[in-house]
Amino acid sequence: MNVLQLDNEQTIYQAAATHAQLSAALQGDAELVVDLSAIEECDTAFIQLLLWLQLSCRERHHALQLRAPSASLLRLTSQLGLDDRLQYTPAE
Numbered sequence: 077m078n079v080l081q082l083d084n085e086q087t088i089y090q091a092a093a094t095h096a097q098l099s100a101a102l103q104g105d106a107e108l109v110v111d112l113s114a115i116e117e118c119d120t121a122f123i124q125l126l127l128w129l130q131l132s133c134r135e136r137h138h139a140l141q142l143r144a145p146s147a148s149l150l151r152l153t154s155q156l157g158l159d160d161r162l163q164y165t166p167a168e
Contacts, residue, residue, distance in 0.1 A: 084114045084116040095125055130163070150164070
């Protein structure tokens with residue numbers, strides 16, 4: 077299992093670096109856990125990355141957990157009407 081902790085700021089300015097980090101993680105184990113608990117600021121670019129990651133994992137038959145989403149991430153997901161598209165896992 078590959079566990080990835082993302083930085084607290086996930087906006088358009090970090091999108092390229094975050095995409096590279098997620099892409100590299102996809103090359104590893106068939107199970108990827110992305111810890112979202114530290115995210116304080118995010119925007120739609122980050123939501124697009126999460127949707128891309130879900131699709132990429134599905135295509136590769138990899139298990140994905142989007143774990144412990146922060147309040148700001150949950151708020152943005154809800155505002156965009158994507159609650160049913162992004163499947164978050166509560167903190168353990």
